[in-house]
């Protein structure tokens with residue numbers, strides 16, 4: 001694997017630190033721009049994202065461009081040794097555009113066209129919108145291609161949503177014709193439309209899924225979601241075409257939204273040069289900080305894996321609080337540094353914020369910013385940001401380094417779409433993402449690095465592959481899992497796996513369908529329990545895992561027969577007492593476990609604790625980490641950079657065993673043990 005990647009833009013071989021900068025909101029008071037420059041340098045920020053929502057300031061009338069203000073801002077940045085991430089402005093459009101070309105406005109599920117307003121609400125198919133975005137993008141590229149401050153393209157903003165206008169309906173039908181080779185019978189079969197007399201006899205009868213009409217044909221829903229992703233990718237490619245031509249050396253990104261369900265980011269990722277995402281955890285909220293820390297780590301890891309381990313960008317995060325979450329709680333002292341560097345620990349080469357300066361009016365005027373309405377540097381938040389900037393300046397050796405994972409968890413967007421669409425076995429609490437995150441949590445607590453991948457990724461480099469709730473199994477996946485296990489890999493699957501194919505059609509001939517061979521089991525039925533119900537999985541004496549206790553089985557209990565597999569644990573209660581609850585199948589040189597019951601953290605910690613010992617999984621540090629403390633390593637293949645992070649407000653002691661380290665921030669040598677303050681972090685070089 002590649003351990004050292006080139007910087008996002010080799011022109012700036014350092015951690016980027018800065019954020020969304022909207023100087024056009026302050027166009028009437030340009031003296032504020034000079035103050036911004038002073039404050040940017042003072043806060044140890046170096047890179048600003050400009051122009052994200054600047055379309056009307058750049059093109060106040062169709063075809064009339066005004067770049068003067070942006071020239072000035074870009075030049076000021078350059079003169080002050082600062083850099084720019086330049087955005088294309090398609091995330092929000094000028095009123096003149098909507099007024100003259102209503103087709104650019106999005107149409108909702110009910111067929112009603114939006115009025116002008118807000119943002120992120122254009123039609124992705126509209127030829128006019130595509131043409132207009134290309135024109136402004138071309139102008140921006142020509143104007144700034146050689147600008148010394150220009151580092152990176154930020155395409156639009158947080159792509160998302162869907163449009164149901166006639167242009168999109170037609171594009172959907174064309175997409176379907178291509179997919180089903182112009183054969184309506186193939187589509188009817190894949191969608192199982194014989195159900196409720198839903199067979200289509202003409203392509204024109206097909207509409208996008210809607211609550212007012214059709215939304216119960218699962219293959220249809222799935223194809224629509226795939227179409228929305230493909231159409232968004234197509235729109236993106238249309239935007240970047242002039243940029244690739246005019247600025248071939250400027251890398252391109254677009255900011256993702258974590259596990260946003262509406263787009264399969266794995267399809268957009270290959271077209272980006274670097275992945276970036278916007279992270280807004282609700283610290284100190286209803287979930288404990290250590291649980292949330294683990295959940296966010298899971299998402300950072302997805303973003304790192306989207307380009308096969310290449311460092312990503314934390315494109316947005318708040319320097320203090322948001323304005324859109326139910327409660328805008330402030331980050332407690334220490335949390336800003338910790339959560340910023342958590343991203344770095346998992347592979348980010350930037351810490352960027354929304355936003356540089358608080359706007360004076362409109363809906364985001366109370367959203368956290370580096371510079372508050374007070375307008376000066378004497379604030380807690382400004383100091384927190386400055387601290388992050390100073391720390392990042394000491395981390396140059398970490399830039400471009402990799403995370404080495406021996407474990408992968410599959411979290412697959414299409415699988416999630418299919419699971420969420422399924423009616424049964426429980427309407428509520430299907431909890432695919434939560435389940436993946438709880439399996440992940442067991443490794444996070446041990447300081448074992450994990451890749452979070454989709455089912456089409458290469459499995460061969462891992463020791464352990466975990467696929468919670470692999471309900472959908474696309475063609476070839478089961479065969480690749482078999483080869484992985486035969487070659488010595490360990491595979492873990494759970495209840496509700498191997499149920500449907502890529503069209504959301506159930507596998508016939510026995511579940512878990514194509515996974516039956518590798519798992520050595522047959523699942524006959526699945527029992528859904530009410531919230532009050534509990535069963536137990538009891539481990540057999542002398543089971544090969546050496547597990548001893550009984551563990552709670554809740555919500556979903558799969559009733560399986562061990563065909564070739566060995567039974568390690570059985571259900572304790574009910575009519576299926578004694579039936580397998582956890583099995584192990586040996587195949588070739590590897591092992592495949594089937595966890596038939598929905599479990600909790602106590603089980604997951606013990607189970608993965610055993611597997612990690614069995615497989616001798618590499619930990620970031622060979623020590624028992626205290627509760628709420630985690631560790632992560634970035635490495636260039638020779639040097640290891642260890643991040644020790646405390647996601648609790650209490651002080652924690654960590655024993656370092658025989659190793660000695662250098663504290664990268666203070667230069668001190670550290671051996672034996674160290675302590676982390678509440679929300680403390682240390683970065684150590686070994």
Ligand code: GLA
Pocket residue numbers: none
């Ligand atoms: C009703 C309908 C059936 C079927 C069942 C499912 O009884 O008549 O077609 O949908 O519900 O429980």
Ligand code: GLA
Pocket residue numbers: 157158278280316322323324354364367
């Ligand atoms: C998103 C958007 C930003 C801003 C922030 C507020 O991430 O991309 O423009 O609205 O949310 O948290």
